[in-house]
Amino acid sequence: MANIASARKRARQAVKNRAHNMALRSRFRTSMKSVLKAIRAGDQEGASTAYRNAVPVIDSTVGKGLIHRNKAARHKSRLNARIREMGQA
Template structure:
């Protein structure tokens, strides 16, 4: 347990930020899962829409510093590859 006020405030801020970051990461994972479902179903049009949504969320998380840019790039690359196989 922290003793001084600044450390207590940092703990409160860390909890708030952790919850916010977890929510953003969850949205990203959900979008990628939706894309994977579209690919498994073989629905190219829906997969392209899901891809755009996934990319938007990945870029947003990267710009906020929640995901590393290499992580985002790797996930995008795998999404592109899965969509290319669908053709």
């Protein structure tokens, strides 16, 4: 355990920040899974709606520094490609 006051405060902040980051990361993963679930079900309309709801969540995760912007772009691109692919099949 830290002895210096500033180190104790830092430890308290780290616990709080970790809980916050875990909640945001969970929200990000849930939004991704909702799109994938609709794609697997073959529901293009539902997948498009889920994708539109997921994009702001993905972008806000980038803004908060949880994931890199290239990772977000990759996820959005792949999800969108799979949704477009459903329309052609």
